[in-house]
Amino acid sequence: MTSKAALFALLTMWGVGAGACLPSYAEEAMAEATSAMAPNAKPGFTDRVWSKVDDGGLPGVMKIFLSDGTLVQDSCWETHRLSQWTLTSDTAVKWNEDGMDITAQIVSLADTELVLNVNGIGDEKYTAAAVPYLCPDMPKG
Structure with a gap:
């Protein structure tokens, strides 16, 4: 015992x-x-839902840069995408879409606003997404 x-x-x-x-x-x-x-991620950049401001009439475009290195991209009209992202400098990020590297410069970052220059083509403006948010009905056909 x-x-x-x-x-x-x-x-x-x-x-x-x-x-x-x-x-x-x-x-x-x-x-x-x-x-x-994300070795030098700026405070407020990661773990936030960024909703595109100038969306050309297509609502709900969003990016979420998670601190674990996952990028979530989604919109009200397209299937979501998960990618790996990394900081390449203090003001530059890189991710891969369909085998093509996408680079973006962080032009500005504030509490509720993010501006990215993607592939040197032009600025994309994002704002911290409002909660709650529901995608509007998209016309069919």
């Missing part, structure tokens, strides 16, 4: 010891992953 009690005590100690280490390891791993993907 003593060996069973000792084994139970030992197993309990191992379980408690391993569990106590997991949260700090997970936090460290997340911090390392975040810094590897």
Whole structure:
């Protein structure tokens, strides 16, 4: 009976010891992953839904630069896309769409406004998305 009690005590100690280490390891791993993907991301740039202001009549164009290096692109009229993104400098980001690298300069960044110059073609203006938001009905046919 003593060996069973000792084994139970030992197993309990191992379980408690391993569990106590997991949260700090997970936090460290997340911090390392975040810094590897977005090493110098400007505050307010990541983890925010950016809604395009000048959308040419097509509503709901949005970009979300997640701090884990995932870019979510969506709109009310097109299927969403997930891509990896990285900072290439303090003011430049890069992602890949259908095998083509897209580069963008961060022209300006404020609390509620983001301006990107995509591929040197022209500026795209975004604003922090309003919540709640619902896409309008799109005409069919």
